[in-house]
Amino acid sequence: MSETDYTKxxxxxxxxxxxxxxxxxxxxxxxxxxxxxxxxxxxxxxSSIQGYQELFVNNDELDQARPIISAVKEELESRDMEG
Known part of the structure; x- marks a missing residue:
């Protein structure tokens, strides 16, 4: 995986x-x-951080992926505030 092709x-x-x-x-x-x-x-x-993972997407799909990730983060934050 080339660092120039993918972004975390x-x-x-x-x-x-x-x-x-x-x-x-x-x-x-x-x-x-x-x-x-x-x-x-x-x-x-x-490893000191068990179960820690990272997601990378191709830079060509980055603009399409960002709003999806933002929605996931908002959903998780709203669940944290409820619980």
Whole structure:
């Protein structure tokens, strides 16, 4: 993955990132998931942040992806305020 072709658009725990990724995929955007803790575990190393993941999208889809991610963040914030 070239840094010039992809931009990190979202990060968080597994469940929240999966929600964001599902929304992006529903819009036809193929996000790339990066999970450092899983990569470290598979290589035999530990990680202090278990379940932390990052989503990247191709720069060509960035403008389409931003409003979707903003909507996910707003939905999560409104749930936090209710609970």
């Amino acid at each position: 658009i979202f990060e968080g725990n597994f469940i929240i990132v999966q929600l964001a990724m599902d929304r992006l995929h529903s819009a036809g955007i193929q996000a790339i998931l990066k999970d450092e803790s899983e990569s470290g575990r598979l290589a035999g190393f530990g």
